Amino acid sequence: MEQLPGTLAERLEAVRQGVRDAAASASRSEAEVKTIVVTKFQPASLVAELHSLGVRDVGENRHQEAQEKAHELRDLDLLWHFVGQLQSKKARQVRAYTHAVHSVDRLSLVDALDAFDEPLDCFVQLNLTDDPARGGVASAGLEALVEHVLEARGLRLLGVMAVAPLGEEPRSAFARLRAASERVRRLDPAAWAISAGMSHDYPAAIAEGATHLRIGTAITGNRPQAG
Ligand SMILES: *Cc1c(COP(=O)(O)O)cnc(C)c1O
Numbered sequence: 001m002e003q004l005p006g007t008l009a010e011r012l013e014a015v016r017q018g019v020r021d022a023a024a025s026a027s028r029s030e031a032e033v034k035t036i037v038v039t040k041f042q043p044a045s046l047v048a049e050l051h052s053l054g055v056r057d058v059g060e061n062r063h064q065e066a067q068e069k070a071h072e073l074r075d076l077d078l079l080w081h082f083v084g085q086l087q088s089k090k091a092r093q094v095r096a097y098t099h100a101v102h103s104v105d106r107l108s109l110v111d112a113l114d115a116f117d118e119p120l121d122c123f124v125q126l127n128l129t130d131d132p133a134r135g136g137v138a139s140a141g142l143e144a145l146v147e148h149v150l151e152a153r154g155l156r157l158l159g160v161m162a163v164a165p166l167g168e169e170p171r172s173a174f175a176r177l178r179a180a181s182e183r184v185r186r187l188d189p190a191a192w193a194i195s196a197g198m199s200h201d202y203p204a205a206i207a208e209g210a211t212h213l214r215i216g217t218a219i220t221g222n223r224p225q226a227g
Contacts, residue, residue, distance in 0.1 A: 033212075079100075081098070104149060120156065122158065193212060202215060
């Protein structure tokens with residue numbers, strides 16, 4: 001894998017500039033677009049360095065790793081976003097340190113995440129491929145899942161999330177996500193957020209209305225382990 005150039009601060013600034021440029025081309029305000037830095041496989045020290053550079057929203061995709069880092073960095077005002085596939089039996093533990101779960105993809109996970117606490121922010125993840133092994137609910141199941149989240153007192157639905165499939169133009173994939181977002185807004189006008197856009201496709205996601213970008217390697221550099 002090629003090594004990304006520059007320091008962490010330089011890569012962060014380059015992505016911030018890329019977000020400003022993409023928002024300007026889409027005639028959107030950059031204030032509508034939040035960047036979550038995905039720090040999976042990266043050490044807690046790198047997350048602390050990101051915090052010193054002004055980052056507050058960070059994303060992780062594995063519970064144990066996320067829990068350890070959130071504990072180690074508990075004195076920093078970080079917001080942890082869970083973006084990976086989540087086992088129902090880990091749901092309660094994830095709730096304890098997480099600000100938002102982006103990967104709600106089935107009815108049983110809604111039940112497992114629901115609690116009598118402060119509502120937890122969440123997104124329903126849509127599968128944009130035809131492969132059921134990929135994360136996310138199939139398009140046909142979207143409304144039923146959304147309605148179940150809306151019934152859960154312990155969850156607050158922000159909107160939809162997806163990963164662009166390999167081998168498809170990201171812009172057309174994100175256009176399908178935007179159409180799904182409109183279906184969700186018919187059920188709950190407040191659930192208008194769209195979590196989409198990674199290192200290689202975030203300009204296309206911004207063009208299709210993304211409000212939450214999940215960017216890893218373009219900022220952190222290559223991950224220490226494959227994953
Ligand atoms: C790893 C990951 C990202 C970030 O991917 P990069 O290509 O490193 O930007 C975003 N979303 C999810 C769900 C991920 O697992």
